[in-house]
Amino acid sequence: MNEAGTQADLPPMSRDEFEQALRAKSAFYHTQHPYHIAMYNGSCTKEQIQGWVANRFYYQISIPVKDAAIMANCSDREVRRHWVQRILDHDGYDGAVGGIEAWLQLGEAVGLTREEILSEEHVLPGVRFAVDAYVNFARRADWHEAASSSLTEMFAPTIHQNRLDSWPGHYPWIKEEGYQYFRNRLTEARRDVVHGLEITLDYYKTREQQEKMLNILQFKLDVLWTMLDSMTMAYELKRPPYHTVTDEKVYHKGLFA
Numbered sequence: 001m002n003e004a005g006t007q008a009d010l011p012p013m014s015r016d017e018f019e020q021a022l023r024a025k026s027a028f029y030h031t032q033h034p035y036h037i038a039m040y041n042g043s044c045t046k047e048q049i050q051g052w053v054a055n056r057f058y059y060q061i062s063i064p065v066k067d068a069a070i071m072a073n074c075s076d077r078e079v080r081r082h083w084v085q086r087i088l089d090h091d092g093y094d095g096a097v098g099g100i101e102a103w104l105q106l107g108e109a110v111g112l113t114r115e116e117i118l119s120e121e122h123v124l125p126g127v128r129f130a131v132d133a134y135v136n137f138a139r140r141a142d143w144h145e146a147a148s149s150s151l152t153e154m155f156a157p158t159i160h161q162n163r164l165d166s167w168p169g170h171y172p173w174i175k176e177e178g179y180q181y182f183r184n185r186l187t188e189a190r191r192d193v194v195h196g197l198e199i200t201l202d203y204y205k206t207r208e209q210q211e212k213m214l215n216i217l218q219f220k221l222d223v224l225w226t227m228l229d230s231m232t233m234a235y236e237l238k239r240p241p242y243h244t245v246t247d248e249k250v251y252h253k254g255l256f257a
């Protein structure tokens with residue numbers, strides 16, 4: 001390590017070594033967060049599941065905005081031709097309802113109304129700040145860097161499969177229609193990762209650049225982890241923002257994204 005605490009002075013990692021280093025970041029994926037562990041092992045309350053679904057909706061609606069920001073900064077037509085599929089996957093096209101609608105159906109399946117999800121009334125400030133940080137990073141960063149920050153998706157198919165395997169047994173009150181989002185993402189995420197990984201492994205050549213990418217991936221892991229920390233405060237520890245003052249959800253809405 002050098003004085004800056006990085007390994008930037010070392011020779012570059014080979015393509016395979018770099019991919020292995022990226023994949024090793026799975027150790028810090030939100031699968032390891034106690035909130036997620038509780039969701040799998042069946043110890044979540046209905047309020048905790050509902051809180052997660054309502055808050056994650058803000059991530060879902062922000063993803064296509066983030067992907068549009070990446071495309072807006074990208075001068076490579078071939079990349080845009082591929083990347084646009086991510087927006088279509090979430091917004092829907094040609095009769096396919098899309099991920100945002102599928103997430104609303106998940107919300108209804110866990111007992112929320114469409115109106116309360118769309119109103120964003122449950123979105124905690126900490127979740128909003130974390131998601132906005134991701135969107136704003138995509139707006140400002142070089143498009144290769146923004147594109148590669150999506151690579152936490154390498155670890156996502158396992159998490160979607162875990163939900164499909166464990167939730168129906170633990171939470172029989174969730175309606176079956178709710179699970180379609182997770183099923184769709186199994187294939188969509190795998191396809192996204194092939195493209196995102198190709199861009200990333202081609203772009204970061206020097207050790208310093210590779211270390212920068214690992215830091216970008218850590219930023220994205222921080223976004224996901226921080227969202228769950230906020231939910232833990234609100235729905236597990238019963239300390240939502242302003243709990244010492246009011247039970248009302250007075251949180252701000254929609255200023256930055």
Ligand SMILES: O=C(O)c1cc(C(=O)O)c2c(n1)C(=O)C(=O)c1cc(C(=O)O)[nH]c1-2
Binds near residue numbers: 151224
């Ligand atoms: O449920 C999850 O744990 C999870 C995680 C992630 C992720 O790792 O960012 C995404 C998704 N789901 C997801 O459904 C999704 O569409 C998605 C897009 C992206 C991205 O960064 O572009 N991440 C994720």
